[in-house]
Amino acid sequence: MKGRFIIIIILFFSLSWFCSCKKNKYRINVSSVEADIKIKRLENDLFRIDPAAINDSLPALKKKYGDFLQYFSYVIKAGDINDTLFGNILVSFCTDKLNNEVYSAVSQLYPDVSLIEKSLGNAFRHYLWYFPDKTIPGVFTCTTGFNRSIITSDSVLGISLDRYLGRDCKYYPGLEIYGYLSARMNPVNIVPDCMYAWGSKLWYFEDMNYQADNVLSEMIHEGKLRYFEKCMIPDINDTLLFGFTRGQMKVCKNNEGQMWTYLIENNLLFSSDKFIIRKLTGEAPFTSYYTNESPGKAAVWQGFKIIEAYMSGNRDVSLEDMMRNTDVQDILDKAKYNP
Numbered sequence: 001m002k003g004r005f006i007i008i009i010i011l012f013f014s015l016s017w018f019c020s021c022k023k024n025k026y027r028i029n030v031s032s033v034e035a036d037i038k039i040k041r042l043e044n045d046l047f048r049i050d051p052a053a054i055n056d057s058l059p060a061l062k063k064k065y066g067d068f069l070q071y072f073s074y075v076i077k078a079g080d081i082n083d084t085l086f087g088n089i090l091v092s093f094c095t096d097k098l099n100n101e102v103y104s105a106v107s108q109l110y111p112d113v114s115l116i117e118k119s120l121g122n123a124f125r126h127y128l129w130y131f132p133d134k135t136i137p138g139v140f141t142c143t144t145g146f147n148r149s150i151i152t153s154d155s156v157l158g159i160s161l162d163r164y165l166g167r168d169c170k171y172y173p174g175l176e177i178y179g180y181l182s183a184r185m186n187p188v189n190i191v192p193d194c195m196y197a198w199g200s201k202l203w204y205f206e207d208m209n210y211q212a213d214n215v216l217s218e219m220i221h222e223g224k225l226r227y228f229e230k231c232m233i234p235d236i237n238d239t240l241l242f243g244f245t246r247g248q249m250k251v252c253k254n255n256e257g258q259m260w261t262y263l264i265e266n267n268l269l270f271s272s273d274k275f276i277i278r279k280l281t282g283e284a285p286f287t288s289y290y291t292n293e294s295p296g297k298a299a300v301w302q303g304f305k306i307i308e309a310y311m312s313g314n315r316d317v318s319l320e321d322m323m324r325n326t327d328v329q330d331i332l333d334k335a336k337y338n339p
Contacts, residue, residue: 025312026234028129035124035136037117040065042072042142043161047103051095055087068140068156075148075160093145102143102171106161109187113141116159119191123232127198130231130319137198146175149185150197157194164190180285180296184243192233192240199228203323210326214272215263215299218281220328223303227311230304231319242304248295252302256339259290259302310335 042065049057062069062081073081078089093099110116117139124136137157144151144160151158163185165171172182203224210217230241239249252259263269268276268289279288281303284296295301310331311322325331 024234026230028126028234030122030125030129033125033128035121035128037121037124037136037139039113039117039120039139039141039159040068041113042068042140043103043106046090046094046142047100051091054091054094058087058090065140066138067153068138068151068158071151071153071156071158072140072142072144075144075151077147096145099143099145102145102162102165105165105169105171106143109165110141110161116190120194123191123195126232126234127195146171146177150193152197152201154201157198159190159194178285181283183245188240189243192229192236195229195232196225199225199232199323203228208326210328212270212272213277214270215277215280216269216332217328218277219299219303220306220331221303222281222297222300223305223307224323226300226304227307228319228323242295242297242301244295244301247293251291251293252295252298255290255294256302256305259294259298260337260339262289263299263302305339306332306335306337309337 042061045057045061045064046054058081065072070081073079073086073090076093078086078093080086120139127136128134135155137152137155140151140156140158141161142151142158143162146160146162148160149163151160162171164187166186167179167183169182169185172185177185203221205218205221208221210221226241230236233241238244239246242249244252266289268280271277280299281297286292286296287294287298290298307322311317313336314334317325322331
């Protein structure tokens, strides 16, 4: 598995290099920006020590991992790390047979995380270039019993490596993880997922106070997050950015005008029906309002295209200004989107 991981990473960077040879409007010079990422690996500190020593190790773990240990504890449902029972719950987690099997799989696939550090560091250099007043989070890895992929807070970015064991991981079918979801649970998805999650934390939909929660606002918001992600990882392939297959991406590109017309003619853009919003922008094997060949979240891709058009036609608007803009009608009007 280690060799397979290395091949996947090499292929990813080779594709990125190939793409970078073409003209890429997202590429910027970040050589002067410093963003050194050093990942702390909680899973190693938990599973490599004698379980009998875990309780005595708690003070050192709290010091080393800070707030992340508490967020991790919440994810695995171990409660407050200062509770007297926390140590015993942690021992149970670390002595569970399945958790140990999964840790072994993680160790084989991720003997080190230097490539993740390098890729994530490059993404956060772009982040600091666009947002020089911001700070980068502490980055950690862990295993969470498959409960969460990415953990975020104001200063923390956690990666649950058991959610990135590869689309063919033997554990995923037993967990009833749908194939269209496990198809994105690969090593190459880690950094894109991290940057999407980081953007989602900074611009959380419920905190944005859009004028209305409808299909258009959800499309625009998700489109913003994908645009942010693309700015952070300029050479990312669109299939990886959206989690589409090549065939699904082709369907979107070949039917962009028809999909937009469908939304307008069926009065869906301003619908606030949660069911409709979810059908168009939520996880699914395909977008039922379009065709079975379309990808789920096809409307998110449409939202991204609107944002691309908006930013291309309004060069004076900064990335931060765009992300903060909650006037979706203004964005749509100025985008002059007409596929």
